[in-house]
Amino acid sequence: xxxxxxxxxxxxxxxxxxxxxxxxxxxxxxxxxxxxxxxxxxxxxxxxxxxxxxxxxxxxxxxxxxxxxxxxxxxxxxxxxxxxxxxxxxxxxxxxxxxxxxxxxxxxxxxxxxxxxxxxxxxxxxxxx
Amino acid sequence: xxxxxxxxxxxxxxxxxxxxxxxxxxxxxxxxxxxxxxxxxxxxxxxxxxxxxxxxxxxxxxxxxxxxxxxxxxxxxxxxxxxxxxxxxxxxxxxxxxxxxxxxxxxxxxxxxxxxxxxxxxxxxxxxxxxxxxxxxxxxxxxxxxxxxxxxxxxxxxxxxxxxxxxxxxxxxxxxxxxxxxxxxxxxxxxxxxxxxxxxxxxxxxxxxxxxxxxxxxxxxxxxxxxxxxxxxxxxxxxxxxxxxxxxxxxxxxxxxxxxxxxxxxxxxxxxxxxxxxxxxxxxxxxxxxxxxxxxxxxxxxxxxxxxxxxxxxxxxxxxxx
Numbered sequence: 342x343x344x345x346x347x348x349x350x351x352x353x354x355x356x357x358x359x360x361x362x363x364x365x366x367x368x369x370x371x372x373x374x375x376x377x378x379x380x381x382x383x384x385x386x387x388x389x390x391x392x393x394x395x396x397x398x399x400x401x402x403x404x405x406x407x408x409x410x411x412x413x414x415x416x417x418x419x420x421x422x423x424x425x426x427x428x429x430x431x432x433x434x435x436x437x438x439x440x441x442x443x444x445x446x447x448x449x450x451x452x453x454x455x456x457x458x459x460x461x462x463x464x465x466x467x468x469x470x
Numbered sequence: 471x472x473x474x475x476x477x478x479x480x481x482x483x484x485x486x487x488x489x490x491x492x493x494x495x496x497x498x499x500x501x502x503x504x505x506x507x508x509x510x511x512x513x514x515x516x517x518x519x520x521x522x523x524x525x526x527x528x529x530x531x532x533x534x535x536x537x538x539x540x541x542x543x544x545x546x547x548x549x550x551x552x553x554x555x556x557x558x559x560x561x562x563x564x565x566x567x568x569x570x571x572x573x574x575x576x577x578x579x580x581x582x583x584x585x586x587x588x589x590x591x592x593x594x595x596x597x598x599x600x601x602x603x604x605x606x607x608x609x610x611x612x613x614x615x616x617x618x619x620x621x622x623x624x625x626x627x628x629x630x631x632x633x634x635x636x637x638x639x640x641x642x643x644x645x646x647x648x649x650x651x652x653x654x655x656x657x658x659x660x661x662x663x664x665x666x667x668x669x670x671x672x673x674x675x676x677x678x679x680x681x682x683x684x685x686x687x688x689x690x691x692x693x694x695x696x697x698x699x700x701x702x703x704x705x706x707x708x709x710x711x712x713x714x715x716x717x718x719x720x721x722x723x724x725x726x727x728x729x730x731x732x733x734x735x736x737x738x739x740x741x742x743x744x745x746x747x748x749x750x751x752x753x754x755x756x757x758x759x760x761x762x763x764x765x766x767x768x769x770x771x772x773x774x775x776x777x778x779x780x781x782x783x784x785x786x787x788x789x790x791x792x
Contacts, residue, residue, distance in 0.1 A: 404745075405748050430773035431771060
C-alpha cells in the first residue's frame with residue numbers, strides 16, 4: 342500500500358481550507374446579489390423607453406454625466422418617483438431621485454444610495470444596489 | 471555604364487563602391503527630409519518648451535519626478551520637480567484643493583473633448599497624447615460644456631466655438647506660456663502668437679479682487695447647479711503676478727469661496743472652470759513603469775472614467791513638464 346495515499350498531507354489540508362472558504366464566500370456573495378436583485382424587483386421596475394428618455398434628459402439638464410448612468414428604476418408603489426442609478430469612476434454608486442410633476446421629472450435629491458429622503462425614497466434608492 | 475562604375479570595376483571593387491554611393495545618397499536624403507519635417511512642425515504652430523525657447527537650443531528634457539501627494543494642508547508641498555527644481559506644489563485652504571505650477575518648468579496643454587470640440591483637427595485631442603504621457607504632471611477638467619452660453623474654444627487656428635470679447639480667457643501662446651485675462655480688453659498681449667484659447671464666463675478674479683457679483687448672482691452668472699445650490703463642486707484656474715498658474719477646486723464651494731482661495735494663493739486674475747459634481751476632477755500622475763498612474767486630487771471627487779488617459783467627452787487641461 343502506498344503510504345502517501347492514506348496519510349493526509351498537512352499541505353493538502355492547508356490548501357483545502359482556503360478552497361472551502363472561497364467556495365463559501367462565493368456562495369454567500371451570490372446569495373446576497375440574488376437577495377438584492379429580488380429586493381430591487383419588489384420595490385422598483387425598470388423604466389419604460391419613454392420614461393427613460395425623459396429621465397435621461399432631466400438628468401442631463403441638471404448637468405449630470407449621462408455616460409455614468411447604469412440603470413433607471415420607477416417605484417412600484419408610487420409611479421411619480423424614479424431613481425437614476427449612476428456609477429461614478431472613483432466615488433462609486435450614486436442615486437439621483439426624481440419626482441414627476443405632470444409630464445416633467447424634477448431632481449429631488451442625489452447622493453449615496455439609501456442615505457437621503459423618506460423611508461420610501463431610501464428604499465427606492467437602494468434598488469440601485 | 472558611367473565612368474565611376476567602370477573605374478570601380480576595373481579595380482575589382484564594383485559592388486562595394488555602389489553600396490557606398492547608395493548609402494551616402496540615403497544619408498543625404500534622410501538629412502534633407504528630417505530638416506524639412508522639423509521646420510514644418512514649427513510652422514504648424516507647435517508649442518515649444520519654454521526652456522528650449524529661452525535658450526534657443528533643443529536640450530534633452532530634464533528629469534521629471536512626480537511624488538505621491540500627502541494629505542493636502544495649508545502649507546504648500548512639492549509634488550513635482552523638473553531637473554531637481556520644484557515645479558508643482560499642492561495645498562488646501564477653506565475646502566479648496568490647490569495646485570500651483572511654475573511656468574518656467576511646466577507648460578499647459580488645452581485639450582478638446584470628444585463631444586466638446588470633436589475628435590478631428592486638434593493637436594491635443596480627447597485624451598492625453600503619447601507625446602505628453604512621459605512628462606505628464608497633472609490634468610484637470612476644462613470649462614463649461616461648450617454649448618452653454620459665454621464659452622469659447624480655439625486651438626492651433628481651429629475654432630470649436632467662436633471667441634467673444636470680454637469673456638474670461640485662458641490663453642496659451644506659441645512660446646509655451648499661458649495667461650488669463652478678459653478677451654480683447656487689452657488682452658492678449660501681442661508679443662507672441664496665440665496658440666489656444668479657452669473662454670468661460672467672466673473673470674472670477676481681476677487685479678487680485680473677486681468679481682462683485684459672486685454672492686448676488688450665483689446661478690445666473692456662475693452657472694446652474696444641482697438643486698440650485700450655492701456650494702457645489704467648483705473649479706477655477708488663476709495666475710499670480712509672477713506668472714505661476716494656480717488651479718483650485720473642491721466638492722462644496724461657492725463662487726466666493728473659490729475666488730477667496732485663489733486670491734489667498736496670490737492669484738491676480740482667474741477663470742472659472744467647470745462646476746457640479748459630475749464634471750470637477752483633478753489628477754496628479756505618478757511615473758513608475760508603463761503608463762502614468764493617476765492619483766485623484768479632490769477629496770470625494772466622482773472622477774473621470776479613464777482619468778483623462780482615455781477619451782473624454784469634455785475639454786480639459788494637461789500640465790506637462792518641459
